[in-house]
Amino acid sequence: MTAASTAATHLIIITGTSRGLGASLTQALLKPGNRLVCVSRSRNPELERAASASGVKVAWHLQDLSQAGPSATWLGSVLDVVEETLASVTLILNAGVIDPIGPIANLREPALVQHLLTNLATPMTMSAAFLSHTERFGCPRKILAISSGAARRPVEGWSAYCASKAGLDMFVRSINAEYAQAPAERAVRAVALAPGVVDTGMQATIRNADFAQVQRFRDLKDNDQLASADDTAQRIAAYLERPDFGSTELDDIRNT
Ligand SMILES: NC(=O)c1ccc[n+]([C@@H]2O[C@H](COP(=O)([O-])OP(=O)(O)OC[C@H]3O[C@@H](n4cnc5c(N)ncnc54)[C@H](OP(=O)(O)O)[C@@H]3O)[C@@H](O)[C@H]2O)c1
Known part of the structure; x- marks a missing residue:
């Protein structure tokens, strides 16, 4: 390895890392040269052990990400103490919830x-x-928001989720749009990426809910047709490294 390749770190902040896709993404990003900042409300001791064994520097933070102000203050304070030279800095907005599921009249x-x-x-x-x-930092900056197919077509009973992901x-x-003309040192590339139907706790919540299309999700599980969180995370990790990251701002991992 050359001195240059060891000099700069890829700093990656990942939200919602205690389980599901976020935990698998953290695992997939435990690679030399990366430094991770992980945040959720609860801990994942097994993942923390895997991170320690990997030798990759990971900071684990407990933060309630339903608190919009404190979450931003927390992130700012984490970034302000970074002293090393960065090759890139990435924010992965993965934390999310599906509830409330049900008729709009019941919201x-x-x-x-x-x-x-x-x-x-x-x-x-x-x-x-x-x-x-x-x-x-003056380095390349990326934002990857984990979106959903539900952002792009309505699912009956998921009005909150469809609207929040469409907003994202x-x-x-x-x-x-705002950064399109930014000079290279201020440039940002952002992508909202739908991950497919992934076998996580969120899918268990969906299968246990009452809404028109619920049987479709039960069938996907029964027929072993859910994507695994680990496979999806590997594909997302590769997607992040694509040189054309940002060229398709609304994407779906199933198209890649
Ligand atoms: N699974 C799918 O089929 C699917 C499909 C399309 C899109 N997605 C999207 O993929 C992302 C990950 O979903 P998943 O399936 O992995 O869900 P999951 O298994 O339910 O995990 C959600 C993660 O988000 C964190 N989180 C939720 N609320 C939080 C809060 N208030 N503060 C901090 N962390 C919070 C949870 O951590 P704590 O509870 O420990 O805080 C957990 O680590 C979500 O954005 C979801 O909308 C999933």
């Missing part, structure tokens, strides 16, 4: 607001903190 403020804070407001405030606190898609497009 009530507490569950809806909690949902929108977690899936949309906090990704927005964290992106803002990321953009303002990473400019000093448009937010990603807004970032790209």
Whole structure:
């Protein structure tokens, strides 16, 4: 390895790393040259052991990402103490919730607001903190928002989720529009990527819910047709490294 290749680190912040796709993404990104900042409300001791064994530097943070203001303040403070030279800095907005599921007429403020804070407001405030606190690094910057097919076509009973993920898609497009003319040292590339139907706790929640298309999701599980979180994470990790990252701002891992 040359001195140059060891000099700069790829810093990657990942939200929602305690389980599901986020845990698998963390595992997939345990590669030399990466430094990870992982955040969720709970810990995953097995993943922490795997990270320690890998030798990759990982910081584990416990933060409730339904709190949009504190989450942004937290991210800013994490970025402000980074001293090393960075080859790139990436924010992966993976944390998300599916509930509340059910008829729109049953939507009530507490569950809806909690949902929108977690899936949309906090990704927005964290992106803002990321953009303002990473400019000093002068390195390539990427934002990857984990979106959903449900952002792009309605699913009966998922109005909160469809709306929050559609909002996330448009937010990603807004970032790209705002930074389209930015000079190289301020440039940002953002993608909203749908991961397919992945075998995680969120899918278990979906199978246990009551909505029109629920049988389709039960059948996918029964027929072993769900993508594994590990395979999906490997594909997303490869996607992040593509030289044309950002050229398709709304993408689906199943198209790659
Ligand atoms: N699974 C699928 O089929 C599928 C399909 C399309 C899109 N997606 C998207 O993929 C992403 C990951 O989903 P998943 O299937 O892996 O879900 P999951 O198994 O339910 O895991 C969700 C993760 O988000 C974290 N999280 C949720 N609320 C949080 C909060 N308030 N504060 C901090 N962390 C929070 C959870 O950590 P804690 O509970 O420990 O905080 C957990 O690590 C989501 O954005 C989801 O919408 C999933």
